[in-house]
Amino acid sequence: MNNKTAFITGATSGIGKATAQLFAKNNIRLILCGRRKERLVELKEELDKLTDVITLQFDVSKRGEVFKAIESLPNEFQEIDILINNAGNAHGLSTIQEGDIDDWDAMIDINVKGLLYVSRAILPKMIEKNNGFVVNIGSIAGKEVYPNGNVYCASKYAVNALNKSMRIDLNNYNIRVSAIHPGAVETEFSEVRFKGDKERAKNVYKGFKALEAKDVADIIYFVITRPYHVNIEDLIVYPTAQASATILNKE
Numbered sequence: 589m590n591n592k593t594a595f596i597t598g599a600t601s602g603i604g605k606a607t608a609q610l611f612a613k614n615n616i617r618l619i620l621c622g623r624r625k626e627r628l629v630e631l632k633e634e635l636d637k638l639t640d641v642i643t644l645q646f647d648v649s650k651r652g653e654v655f656k657a658i659e660s661l662p663n664e665f666q667e668i669d670i671l672i673n674n675a676g677n678a679h680g681l682s683t684i685q686e687g688d689i690d691d692w693d694a695m696i697d698i699n700v701k702g703l704l705y706v707s708r709a710i711l712p713k714m715i716e717k718n719n720g721f722v723v724n725i726g727s728i729a730g731k732e733v734y735p736n737g738n739v740y741c742a743s744k745y746a747v748n749a750l751n752k753s754m755r756i757d758l759n760n761y762n763i764r765v766s767a768i769h770p771g772a773v774e775t776e777f778s779e780v781r782f783k784g785d786k787e788r789a790k791n792v793y794k795g796f797k798a799l800e801a802k803d804v805a806d807i808i809y810f811v812i813t814r815p816y817h818v819n820i821e822d823l824i825v826y827p828t829a830q831a832s833a834t835i836l837n838k839e
């Protein structure tokens with residue numbers, strides 16, 4: 589992995605941050621992305637000691653910002669070997685008839701369109717060099733619908749479909765494509781879903797051991813370090829206590 593360059597969206601928290609930390613330990617050069625500038629600065633300071641790091645602050649849902657940021661990369665970071673499409677969140681949890689339309693827009697714009705914009709900006713260069721790796725972070729919510737999950741689930745079903753589409757469309761260019769679909773991971777995910785309500789967010793992970801962000805990072809690293817002829821296309825990972833989107837062995 590020495591001298592490979594990875595572009596990680598959503599690196600300021602949770603799964604993206606843990607992946608950046610693990611990649612840095614393994615000498616992968618990093619392009620770290622997110623909206624929260626101070627977190628990007630902090631993470632760069634932490635990981636600079638281990639590898640070359642550059643940060644890009646942009647909102648994945650803003651098409652202009654995405655292309656401008658990626659075009660601004662200095663020459664030594666132009667060649668991207670690994671793209672981790674991770675940025676995303678759930679916004680709200682309510683029935684379809686009561687859903688907040690701004691929440692719907694946010695989930696479609698970030699989880700689906702954001703992933704598309706970033707991929708569209710980066711893939712042509714991977715195609716040019718006939719090499720690359722894309723890891724799409726889906727969710728168990730992209731495999732099963734659960735009550736009140738409606739639009740978040742739809743956005744992750746879209747990621748699932750786009751992952752398969754990428755596999756097909758990029759097959760002639762030696763670009764590997766993988767989706768990882770986690771169950772419950774204790775990150776800032778539920779805090780974002782419940783709009784900063786920390787108590788409600790904590791409750792989601794009460795009574796069982798959820799996955800940690802670093803568990804998912806380990807799997808991402810495993811997936812990208814298989815021999816060149818091996819492409820893990822689709823992988824579901826649960827906490828041991830979880831058997832489906834809704835079946836959870838809670839104390």
Ligand code: NDP
Pocket residue numbers: 597598599600601602603604621622623624627646647648649674675676677678698702725726727728769770771772773774775776777778780801
């Ligand atoms: P976190 O809330 O901890 O992290 C989300 C990351 O996405 C942050 O770094 C955030 O950065 C970034 N992000 C969100 N919106 C935008 C935006 N508009 N533009 C740019 N970056 C954005 O959650 P997780 O680490 O848990 O989530 C990571 C991925 O994993 C998501 O795609 C999520 O759907 C998926 N997932 C999570 C599960 C869980 O249970 N936690 C389970 C299954 C899948 P910033 O705010 O700085 O922009």
Ligand code: 8X3
Pocket residue numbers: 726727728729737770771772773777833
């Ligand atoms: C996050 C996990 O179960 O809230 O994608 O959808 S869940």
